[in-house]
Amino acid sequence: MPSMTTSKVSRWDGHGREHIVHVSRSGLQRQLSCGTCGWRRSAQFLPWLKAQEHLAEAHQATVDPTA
Numbered sequence: 001m002p003s004m005t006t007s008k009v010s011r012w013d014g015h016g017r018e019h020i021v022h023v024s025r026s027g028l029q030r031q032l033s034c035g036t037c038g039w040r041r042s043a044q045f046l047p048w049l050k051a052q053e054h055l056a057e058a059h060q061a062t063v064d065p066t067a
């Protein structure tokens with residue numbers, strides 16, 4: 001499980017490229033911002049899960065470099 005202090009989610013795609021979604025706090029919400037395509041979204045719950053979903057669906061990036 002990611003820690004509550006995690007501020008980004010990074011995944012590698014099948015070509016070894018790194019894709020990063022930055023997570024910033026905004027009151028009760030978390031703002032997600034993808035460094036690859038500019039995708040943005042706010043999430044109150046499980047922002048890291050939504051970041052992982054975006055990385056997998058938009059960039060086929062599912063390899064966790066920290067795993």
Ligand SMILES: [Zn+2]
Pocket residue numbers: 034035036037038039054058059
């Ligand atoms: Zn993206």
